Amino acid sequence: MTSAQVHPLQRLLIYGRAYRQRIWLASLCSVLNKLFDLAPPALIGLAVDVVVKQQESWIATWGIEGIRSQFIVLSILTLLIWSLESAFEYAYDWLWRNLAQTIQRDLRVDAYSHLQDLDLAYFEDRSSGRLMAILNDDINQLERFLDGGANEVIQVITTVILIGGAFFVLAPGLAWMAMLPMPFIIWGAIAFQRLLAPRYAEVRERVSLLNSRLSNNLAGMLTIKSFTAEPYEIERIRQESEAYRQSNRRAITLSAAFIPLIRILILLGFTATLIYGGLATVAGDLAVGTYSVLVFLTQRLLWPLTRLGETLDLYQRAMASTNRVMDLLQTPITLPPGQQRLPVSQVRGEIRFEDITFAYADRTPVVQHFTLKVPAGQTIAIVGSTGSGKSTLVKLLLRFYEVNQGRITLDGIDLRDLDPRDLRRAIGLVSQDVFLFHGTVAENIAYGSFGASREAIMEAAEIAEAHEFIAQLPQGYDTIVGERGQKLSGGQRQRLSIARAILKNPPILILDEATSAVDNETESAIQRSLEKITRERTTIAIAHRLSTIRNADRIYVMEQGQLVEWGSHEELLQCRGLYASLWQVQMGVRQGA
Template identity: 75%
Template sequence: MGLVSKQKYSKRNHRPYPLYRLLEYTRQYRGQIWLASLYSVLNKVFDLAPPALIGIAVDVVVNQQDSIIARWGVQDVYAQFIVLSILTVILWIFESLFEYAHSRQWRNLAQTIQHDLRLDTYQHLQELELAYFEERSTGGLMSILSDDINQLERFLDIGANDLIQVTTTVVVIAGAFFIMAPSVAWMAMLPMPFILWGSVAFQRLLAPRYADVREKVGFLNSRLSNNLSGMLTIKSFVAEDYEAQRVQEESHAYRQSNRKAIALSAAFVPLIRMIILAGFIALLLYGGLAAVQGTITVGTYSVLVFLIQRLLWPLTRLGETFDQYQRAMASTSRVMNLLDTPVAIHTGNVSLRVEKVRGEIELHHVTFAYNNGHDPVIENLSLSVPAGKTVAIVGSTGSGKSTLVKLLLRLYEVQSGSITLDGIELRDLRFDDLRRAIGLVSQDVFLFHGTVAENIAYGSFDATPAEIVHAATIAEAHEFIMQLPQDYDTIVGERGQKLSGGQRQRIAIARAVLKNPPILILDEATSAVDNETEAAIQRSLEKITMNRTTIAIAHRLSTVRNADCIYVMEYGKLVEKGTHEQLVAQQGIYASLWRVQSGLTVASG
């Protein structure tokens, strides 16, 4: 399903029935679904034909020259059996062909829907604001993207075909019964209302239980994802037994939730079998008496006995099919609820070519609180970043420095006030244009599992090897990269775990250099590195900040003392501004922080 179609779908009202919502989503596959359903119906029709051939064979044995085939002009008994054999071969060939056709069609359709649904869900996730991810676990989202969508695919693989073929069986055999022996047809149909009623009742009882199962597996996946990401912490605090116990608790809860669902679903088949037995015995008894009395022929009786087995016994599989169906619908609800999640921050419609960006940023009376709370993280903040200048923002932990970065990238939306870039409101700009104009080097560097070269070229995917090497050289990363086992082709590991913090930081700087944005944001870029690495990073930053608008968020004041202007924040408010020398002379908050970090306070004491 295309992204446009998905966006249209996600704007619709919430639908209470998962199947209805799934059918709406799969509307564009309707032609393929009809074709797969046709193959399923034809396969079942040809599959139900052999009992009729058995009845004809019995008729040939009993009536010989007066048999049904004899009425077609074939009098010789041997020739009649030859005709019967040819018909059998033809029916089996067509049954096998449509078996192959419906199996291939349903499976390919299941794979296509699974593929498109996963992509649509992931694309929609990417459109959601950062707060959505901060309030939810990665494991829970992974459970929806992987396990829930796979559960739906498993149902489309088998369950949809089973439901269609059971329905076809009921219609075809019921019609045959009323045509061949209307006097005993009611006996075969007698169990049907009870079976259907039982199926609906079980479906309603199973729905909340399987919803609980999907919720529990989400919790379990969240725990496992968290623990795998935090393995270093687990080992360093000798918490293996503690975490194993927590995983055991989540897994036990999942198992108990499944047990409750299984206890109910497992009871379906035995109960249905008892109902089916009543219909089978009734036909066996009264149909047999009718054949003895001559009301129906022996051949017809034979066909009826075989047909009622083909009608009633497959209904026992409804338990398994409904089990698959309920699991799939529980998963569908979770997936569709995610697709229905509204996008809180929308892109603007003003285009801005990156090469035309001057980089002048203005904040006018900006106020922001997380979750629209009453305690602002940033309150009535106004500041100016001139084009091509380096501005530093400093302050104690929790003063709102990093939040400001998220607002500049529009990862969050301001509650009041405005932020402009070159005089244009950020909310009016297209996301792509705004974020291409900004290069972010964060203290929390994220490297993807892949090569060093791939991570440097991330976001600049068409970069040449020479450009990658040039960017690494400017970032003073080339030397250590060449000492790696496969230099630029070395795999860095998940989150870059095979590299040191300083190496990861320099690769992040090389990534920003290669992007060559008109605006550079350094968010505590040297806070987690040693002095030698900091010196190397500072040398590279001096090169890449020239003639470029730079915003340096810093806790370590020595890294920003040469900034054109330093803003000091405290509790989300701007309390001081000026150059390093001016702020030291003011003897305010900045001067106090400078004395502590430079050791002057200790020395004077």
Template identity: 70%
Template sequence: MTTVVKSSGSSSTNSRSVHPLKRLLDYGHKYHQQIWQATACSILNKLFDLAPPALIGIAVDVVVNQQDSIIARWGVKDIFGQFVILSLLTVIVWVLESAFEYAYERLWRNLAQNIQHDLRLNAYGHLQNLELAYFEERSTGGLMSILNDDINQLERFLDVGANDILQVLTTVIIISGAFFFLAPSVAWMAMLPIPAILWGTFAFQNLLAPRYADVREKVSFLNSRLANNLSGIITIKSFVAEEYESARLNRESEAYRQSNARAIKLSAAFTPLIRMLILVGFTALMVFGGISAVNGNLSVGAYSVLVYLIQRLLWPLTRLGNTFDLYQRAMASINRVMNLLDTPITIHQGDISLPIENVRGELLFDNVTFAYKDRYRVIKNLSLEIPAGKTIAIVGSTGSGKSTLIKLLLRFYDLSSGKIVLDGININNLKLADLRRCIGLVSQDVFLFHGTVAENIAYGKFDATDREIQNAAKVAEAHEFITQLPEGYNTVVGERGQKLSGGQRQRVAIARAVLKNPPILVLDEATSAVDNETEAAIQRSLERITVDRTTIAIAHRLSTIRNADRIYVMEYGQLVESGTHEELITENGIYASLWRVQSGLKLVDD
């Protein structure tokens, strides 16, 4: 199913004012036929489910009136023959009821599975296309709550609730019609509670809606806390913060519990109130209908049918509380999922293709300015030219904008002004996949996925052979330590690669970049978090893979970039110095000061 992306924030806002059920039906338009089939089976099942009371009435009529019974009027006067016909009708009714029950169960449950499957994939796919700022403003746990818990809530409603609502409505219509047909004089008494019940149901629905929206928000906060704590378990343990985090989790869980309690307090009152209204209708029919039967105005068979039907009509209404409870939870969840799907994508695709084999790797940053949302400018009117196949380095203090440049190059964000040009083409006009496919990123914060070493090296080139994976590992000087792992390349690295050391993770990341073989290589503090021996090994591998490849190296350790073709120094989002290592040392500026500090040389007065 293709997700329709809103082109502006205003359209997104308008869509959020639409009722969540309509948003769901609009989303699931390709399932309309299956919805109608499931609806028809639910209604037909209820029709045949309501038939036994009529058969009981006919049986009573045969016993009481015999040759003057309803069946006798069909031409069958023999009592035994009448009961044979009645038995055949009973078999047909029960078989059809069972068949339609099987059909609606299967249709609704498969529908629930199909919609939740598509919804989860579409929501995740849409999420992947959103700009990086969206993730920075939201917690992982909150997004997980939407993709998992909220979608599961919808599934639970479609499994059970949709069918219950349809069958209650069918029951009300069919039995109301039967009452007015069989005993119009007393039917209004039995029907008297129904308007009040329906009004109460919708009133409760309106009262419950904001309470369940609050429940969904609180569970999102709770999931966020859990996800955050599990990711930071090492920090928690090292700072002996177990009790502190347990207390914080207790507050989030208590807020969720209290939010649920407020919703339950209201929803639990629904059924007892409905029972009192039902009592009015049941008592009225039993008394006045009985008097009517005694006076001969109503047959005994009809009276027995009506007494039985009133229970079939009114008692199921008590389940409306549970059904609408499911409904409100599902609608609150649907709003959250649809709001995610309606979030506009701000990083738009270009339409120019650039096959990786045609990329030379010539880059131009032309008067680039950028500011994060609601923050000051991080990059200010920066211009920088990087010739194809050359290695340039960018250094500077923390917060000077070095890593932001890389995010802009990869189009994780779009520029505030200016342009970035690759081989003469504005990167905004390139297809995102083509742009990112030609850039290999090795960062300080290496992320390895839960899986084998081989799977992580082949990430991005998923069809790589074992030989290609091993050759890439050898270039990255990772092959030796990998072969010493318990299962070699098939060793599972654990979540985020926690079973490997920092240096090992770094070398796996470099092997991943080697295998990708991009024309542009970006090294973002690639050796800053490793020991000297590992740094030397990584440096040797980097020297091999940067040959004839456009390379951008961001580094704090100046020793790792001293051989770069050109070094740029950034401060406060601007380029303040540039030149080779020797030229910058001679200038005796910021770079020279940093070099003297890192190399242990005595500072010299300018």
């Protein structure tokens, strides 16, 4: 049976096995609360029985014949029942609400943890806004149902069982009249649920699209403003919001009709009990106290069912959200982690690409039959035109993607056999696309080296030639850099990225276009710091600016996913091949600038 064929409630219960004991305890408190909540009508019936029959009342059969004594007993029973009803109301409310908080926390953490284990191809096919909607809105929707909806469902079921049983014991002839609406109510609830399910699935999808649009726009605010596209984006948000409103409107149109229809059925059952029960009491076939109990119980049985509409609405929204969250949790991990451990201290840094071929999904191969050996401790550079496959090699080395053919080894160990955490701990990546988190300068430098001291952070910044500009910031190392580091320049962000790699102190360093987006002065500063940190460690430099890699031990030239040239800078110039052509173009551009 596929996940699409399994009911979302069943999927949720399977996930919630760890909470089974707390669910049973909360459910028991809900049942006991409803049991004592339904007791007052019985007390009213006993009171009426005492007033009408006095010394021949039902309580008198206990040996308590005095009227005053009977009312004292009733008072004590009332106090006890109301106290227990209040105590269990507090208990079930506390248990359900805390259970909802626990499940939403664990579900969000589990979903996010699973998300981190998925390969990059998964994220390329999905928007961050849609994933945010699942991790936030959908889990919150489930939390709202567990907060109150679960208790409502249990108490309605308890009410039907208890009061239905009481009717058949006290007045079997009237029981069918009170229970007559029940099959129609249950049938209506099931029918409405089936009709609502696809509508709420559409609602959840619409909110995902809206979140995606908002997320993209907030991230691209600079572009929106620079192209004066504000009216265009406002219109797109309006359209997405209108689509969300319309999908909700279609669901509301149906769910709002449920309660009025239920009220009509309830009216029939209540009226039948009132008339036929009253006639039976007048005829002497039914005691006055029993009739009073039945009238009250009929109201207590049928009236709570009017809340089924609201509860059903909450339930159906929660089930639509549950499906989306469970689909995420059950997304298969296509890059199974290896088990072999390789502590960073034992890494020598020899890397081999052995006849590898790789293609992104539904595309032609980016890398074809690629073979390359990087000796431990050496600095090699890989250059080539845009789209030649240079950055793809970095992603494969970090095992963000799996090679289609061949293998990559680190110190003779296939990357597929290595624990990916050990692999990535051994590699420091300095990319052209620097990502800084919303936090302080110090926190961003220490990212990945979370226990680093302030002295170690400052030392890394000095080596990266970042200390000087950090000292000039308003709060120095405690300055907030803003989301994605937007308060800093591109060169400043790049230097913090280098400081982060220095602090990590990995045996392997990857420089992926580390100086492509900075000015000449910043490039010189970065080059000086890179010369220090590349010593005695394996370094792979991906570069467009050939001047930055001319001192590499060996330079490899890629074209259309294959190696076409290799050698030192001087050797490649003498070959008068692709590298020499690229060098002449760059030098010519610079001379004419």
